[in-house]
Amino acid sequence: MTAPLFAEGELPRYARHIALREIGGPGQARLKRASVLVVGAGGLGAPVLMYLAAAGVGRIAVVDDDSVSLSNLQRQVIHSQDRLDMPKVASARIALAGINPFVSVTAVEARLDAGNAAEVVAGQDLAIDATDNLPARHLLNAACVAARVPLVSGAISQWEGQVTLYDPARGAPCLACLFPAIPAGGLAPDCASAGVMGALPGIIGAMMAAEAIKLLAGAGRSLRGRLLMQDVLWGESREIAVHRQKDCPVCGAIKGEDA
Ligand SMILES: [Zn+2]
Numbered sequence: 001m002t003a004p005l006f007a008e009g010e011l012p013r014y015a016r017h018i019a020l021r022e023i024g025g026p027g028q029a030r031l032k033r034a035s036v037l038v039v040g041a042g043g044l045g046a047p048v049l050m051y052l053a054a055a056g057v058g059r060i061a062v063v064d065d066d067s068v069s070l071s072n073l074q075r076q077v078i079h080s081q082d083r084l085d086m087p088k089v090a091s092a093r094i095a096l097a098g099i100n101p102f103v104s105v106t107a108v109e110a111r112l113d114a115g116n117a118a119e120v121v122a123g124q125d126l127a128i129d130a131t132d133n134l135p136a137r138h139l140l141n142a143a144c145v146a147a148r149v150p151l152v153s154g155a156i157s158q159w160e161g162q163v164t165l166y167d168p169a170r171g172a173p174c175l176a177c178l179f180p181a182i183p184a185g186g187l188a189p190d191c192a193s194a195g196v197m198g199a200l201p202g203i204i205g206a207m208m209a210a211e212a213i214k215l216l217a218g219a220g221r222s223l224r225g226r227l228l229m230q231d232v233l234w235g236e237s238r239e240i241a242v243h244r245q246k247d248c249p250v251c252g253a254i255k256g257e258d259a
Contacts, residue, residue, distance in 0.1 A: 005032055005033070014028050014056050022217070023219055028056060031056050031058070031213065036060050036212060037128065038127075038128045041088040041089055042076050042130065042201075043130075043132070044132075045088075045092070046079070048154075048208050052103075053105070056100065056102070057103060057216065062093075063089070064089050064092075064108075065109060066087075067085055068085060068088055069085075075200070077202065089107035089108060111136075114139060117143035118147070121143040125149070126151075128154075129151055130205065137175060141166060141174050142250050144166070145166075151174075152165055152208050153165070156196055156201055159231060160230065163204055163207045165215070165226075169255075169256050169257070171225065172244070174248060180248070197233075203232060204230065
């Protein structure tokens, strides 16, 4: 006999998912069987990790090399005052165990680099880009393209954020189709120098988590080929269509199904 998918006493916590026609028992089982990689345990990673754990994603791997500092707590709600100076992946693991002890969390205390990117992406059903810098974004994108792993990507700055799903193996562009070159230093300011409104990563990160849950459960219409943009200062949102570039240096050779 094979072991049951859900542990004793686990299923009732997912009752509100199971009640949804688009998720139901089969969708919840798909979430439980899923492995998701989250790169970054900061502003975007916080809501992504917390909602994915609460949703019952079976295995979550989180990669980050930073430690919790006081200026993080304005927006990185997975961390807390009593975990200052702790590695973010360790702090995140404590928070996630508190939300849902039935989720297996792998904490990788490392910076994503050319030496580990392929290894952390291997075997994942989905990857989530919750990083805050372009070199890491491009590294993760290239590893996901090579492994044909879909990549939910979010970005924030000041009062604005954006979300999309990169998936060249299934007709959507990759990051490099949209943003081919890494800007020279100084052209893409990070949150430390530009500032960021505290609730913004909560909004964008929750949208990323929703996209991941939809994709894993097989619900609704994904953001493949669509980039959503939110400007919370002016209360405006818009969507643009995005396309693969045939000559993309990263995904040009990938044969993909149509979106
Ligand atoms: Zn591409």
